[in-house]
Amino acid sequence: MSGDHIPSSDPAVGRKSAALPNGERRSTKGVKVDDVASTITGDLLMLLHKNFHIPNDVVTTVPKRSDRASLPPPGYLTISETSLRAGLRFPPPAELVEILRRCGVCLSQAMSVIVGLIALFRDRGTVLTPEHLSRMGRLTSDMQGRVTFRCKWLDMHTRDPAKSWSSSYFFVRNDWGLLEKWGKMRDLPAPLHVGEEDIMRLLKVSDVEHLLYEVCYLNKYIEEEFLFKVGLSFHPGKSDARMLKLTSKVPEPPVPVPKAASKRQVGGEDPQVLLKKKKLEGVTVNTGKVVPVSSPIKIRVPGDVLSHQCVGRRKADNLVRNPFLVFLFFLFWNDFQFPSSLLFQLSRRTELEAELTRALNKWNAEFVRIMYLQGEFKQKNDQRTREDNMLEEELSGYRTELENIVQSVSLQNQQLDRLQVDLERAQAMIIQLREDQRASGEKVAVLEAENKRSQTLIAKKEAALMSFESSRVIEDFKKLIAFKIIIQDHVQEACDHIYEVNVKALEQQCLDDGFIRGFLKGVRLMQRKTGVEVEGLTPSQASDDFPPGSDGDEIESELQKAFALEADDEMVDIE
Structure with a gap:
C-alpha cells in the first residue's frame, strides 16, 4: 500500500484525469523497482520512527546499496515513506492484511486508498471486507506490479504514484505473515450478496453524490488524530480513553461556492491558516480551492x-x-x-x-x-x-x-x-x-x-689481525725454507761422504775381486736354485767352476750392499 498519492481534495482531481494540453500523451514509462537503490539513511529512519509513531517492538533496517524494493531480505517487508504519509501504521490493520492475502500481493504493491477506506468504514462503525472493496471498485496492476484502484461506480480512481516511491524505502521485519516478494495480482471475486445500497447503508450516506464526496476527500481520514481515533495508530504515552468518539452524524457535503467568491476569500486570508482551521474541524480541503469562511x-x-x-x-x-x-x-x-x-x-x-x-x-x-x-x-x-x-x-x-x-x-x-x-x-x-x-x-x-x-x-x-698473521706466516715460511736448505745441505754432505767412503771402497773391492766373475757365479747359483734358464748365458759360462759348498750368501750380500748404496745415491739425487 505504498507509493500512491491520496486522492485530491478537489473532486475534479479525484475523478477522471484531464487531458494534457496540446494533445500530449501521458508518459507510461516508470521507474523500475529493480534499478533504484534506497535513499533512506539511519538518521532519516529515526525521524520516521518519531514522526509516524512506529512502535519500538517493530524491527526496521536500512537497505544496503545492493538491496532492491522488490527483493527484501528474508523475513522482511519493503515499506515506502509514501506509505507512511498515506496512513500506514504498525501493526497493519487486520482488514488490510486480509485484502493483501486475498489479492496475493505484498504490502509495497498495494494502493494507498485502502487505509483511507478502512478508516472511513471504522468511523461509521463497520469493517471493510474484500467483498465491500470489490463492490466499490476494481484492483488492477501495471507492468511493474504496482496495484491501483479504480471505481467505475463512483467514477474515480487513484492518481499516479509519486516519483519518490521507488527510492525512499526501508525494510520492516515481517511479524504478520504477509507476502514478502512482489506477487502477481489476483482479482477479487465480485460478490452477489453485497450491493451498492448495502454499502451506502453501512456508511450511513443518503445518496451516491454524498458517498463520492466522502471517497474523494479521504485525506481527512488519514490524518494522525483521525487514525488514532479509529484505532489505526498507537501513540506511546497517550491513553486510549482520550480517543475521540465515532461519528454519529454524517456531515453533509458543502454547498458549491462560485470560483470568483472563492478567489476573493482566498486572497483575503492565508491558505495555511484556513487549512489549519479546517483540519481542526475534521475536514481537510485543498489549499488551492479553500471553502470561504465568513465572519458572523x-x-x-x-x-x-x-x-x-x-x-x-x-x-x-x-x-x-x-x-x-x-x-x-x-x-x-x-x-x-x-x-x-x-x-x-x-x-x-x-x-x-x-x-x-x-x-x-x-x-x-x-x-x-x-x-x-x-x-x-x-x-x-x-x-x-x-x-x-x-x-x-x-x-x-x-x-x-x-x-x-x-x-x-x-x-x-x-x-x-x-x-x-x-x-x-x-x-x-x-x-x-x-x-x-x-x-x-x-x-x-x-x-x-x-x-x-x-x-x-x-x-x-680484523685488518690488524690479518696483517699480523700474514707477516708471521711469512717469517715462519722463510724459517722453514732456510731450515730445509740446511737439511738439504747436511743430506748432500752425508751422501757425498757415503759415496766417497763406502761406494768407492766397494767399487774398488769389486774391481779387485773381479765383479764379472762374481756376477756370473751368482747367476749360475740362481739358475741352480730356481731351475730357470737365463737367456744370453752360454753353457761354458754356466758350467764354470763354482765352489760346491758355497750357497752364494757372500755374493748376495755384496750385491745387496751394492744395490743399497745405489738406491741411497738415487734418493739423495731426488731430494
Missing part, C-alpha cells in the same frame, strides 16, 4: 429567516388591528390634540398604521437578524472552544513530546559526554604511544650508532 458580521441572513415573525411582532400586529384599542387611541387623540374631521382621522389612522407596521417590520427583521447572528456567534464560539480544547490537547501532546525529546537529548548528551571522555583518554593514550615510539626511535638510533662503531672496530681488528 458578514454572514448573509437567509430570506426565510428574515420573513419570520417573532412572538412580539405578532402581538404588536394584533394590538394594531384591535378596534377597541383603535377607538381608545382616537379618543385620546381627540381629547388632547386639536379636533379634526372623521376623514382626516381615518387618513391619519391609515398613515400611522402603515408607519407602525414598517417600524414593527424593521424591528422584527433586526430582532430576527440579531437572534440569527447570536446563534451563529454561539456556534462559532462553540467551534472556537472545540478548537481551543483540541489545541490544548495538541499542546499537551507537544509538551509530552518535548519532554521526551529533552530526556532523549539529555541521554544523548550524557552519551556524548562519555564518548568525549573516552575520546580524551584515547587521545592521551595516542600521545603516550607517540612519545614511547619517539623514545624507541631514539634508542634504535643510538643502538644503530653503537652497532656502526662496533662494526668499524671489528673491521679494524
Whole structure:
C-alpha cells in the first residue's frame, strides 16, 4: 500500500484525469523497482520512527546499496515513506492484511486508498471486507506490479504514484505473515450478496453524490488524530480513553461556492491558516480551492429567516388591528390634540398604521437578524472552544513530546559526554604511544650508532689481525725454507761422504775381486736354485767352476750392499 498519492481534495482531481494540453500523451514509462537503490539513511529512519509513531517492538533496517524494493531480505517487508504519509501504521490493520492475502500481493504493491477506506468504514462503525472493496471498485496492476484502484461506480480512481516511491524505502521485519516478494495480482471475486445500497447503508450516506464526496476527500481520514481515533495508530504515552468518539452524524457535503467568491476569500486570508482551521474541524480541503469562511458580521441572513415573525411582532400586529384599542387611541387623540374631521382621522389612522407596521417590520427583521447572528456567534464560539480544547490537547501532546525529546537529548548528551571522555583518554593514550615510539626511535638510533662503531672496530681488528698473521706466516715460511736448505745441505754432505767412503771402497773391492766373475757365479747359483734358464748365458759360462759348498750368501750380500748404496745415491739425487 505504498507509493500512491491520496486522492485530491478537489473532486475534479479525484475523478477522471484531464487531458494534457496540446494533445500530449501521458508518459507510461516508470521507474523500475529493480534499478533504484534506497535513499533512506539511519538518521532519516529515526525521524520516521518519531514522526509516524512506529512502535519500538517493530524491527526496521536500512537497505544496503545492493538491496532492491522488490527483493527484501528474508523475513522482511519493503515499506515506502509514501506509505507512511498515506496512513500506514504498525501493526497493519487486520482488514488490510486480509485484502493483501486475498489479492496475493505484498504490502509495497498495494494502493494507498485502502487505509483511507478502512478508516472511513471504522468511523461509521463497520469493517471493510474484500467483498465491500470489490463492490466499490476494481484492483488492477501495471507492468511493474504496482496495484491501483479504480471505481467505475463512483467514477474515480487513484492518481499516479509519486516519483519518490521507488527510492525512499526501508525494510520492516515481517511479524504478520504477509507476502514478502512482489506477487502477481489476483482479482477479487465480485460478490452477489453485497450491493451498492448495502454499502451506502453501512456508511450511513443518503445518496451516491454524498458517498463520492466522502471517497474523494479521504485525506481527512488519514490524518494522525483521525487514525488514532479509529484505532489505526498507537501513540506511546497517550491513553486510549482520550480517543475521540465515532461519528454519529454524517456531515453533509458543502454547498458549491462560485470560483470568483472563492478567489476573493482566498486572497483575503492565508491558505495555511484556513487549512489549519479546517483540519481542526475534521475536514481537510485543498489549499488551492479553500471553502470561504465568513465572519458572523458578514454572514448573509437567509430570506426565510428574515420573513419570520417573532412572538412580539405578532402581538404588536394584533394590538394594531384591535378596534377597541383603535377607538381608545382616537379618543385620546381627540381629547388632547386639536379636533379634526372623521376623514382626516381615518387618513391619519391609515398613515400611522402603515408607519407602525414598517417600524414593527424593521424591528422584527433586526430582532430576527440579531437572534440569527447570536446563534451563529454561539456556534462559532462553540467551534472556537472545540478548537481551543483540541489545541490544548495538541499542546499537551507537544509538551509530552518535548519532554521526551529533552530526556532523549539529555541521554544523548550524557552519551556524548562519555564518548568525549573516552575520546580524551584515547587521545592521551595516542600521545603516550607517540612519545614511547619517539623514545624507541631514539634508542634504535643510538643502538644503530653503537652497532656502526662496533662494526668499524671489528673491521679494524680484523685488518690488524690479518696483517699480523700474514707477516708471521711469512717469517715462519722463510724459517722453514732456510731450515730445509740446511737439511738439504747436511743430506748432500752425508751422501757425498757415503759415496766417497763406502761406494768407492766397494767399487774398488769389486774391481779387485773381479765383479764379472762374481756376477756370473751368482747367476749360475740362481739358475741352480730356481731351475730357470737365463737367456744370453752360454753353457761354458754356466758350467764354470763354482765352489760346491758355497750357497752364494757372500755374493748376495755384496750385491745387496751394492744395490743399497745405489738406491741411497738415487734418493739423495731426488731430494
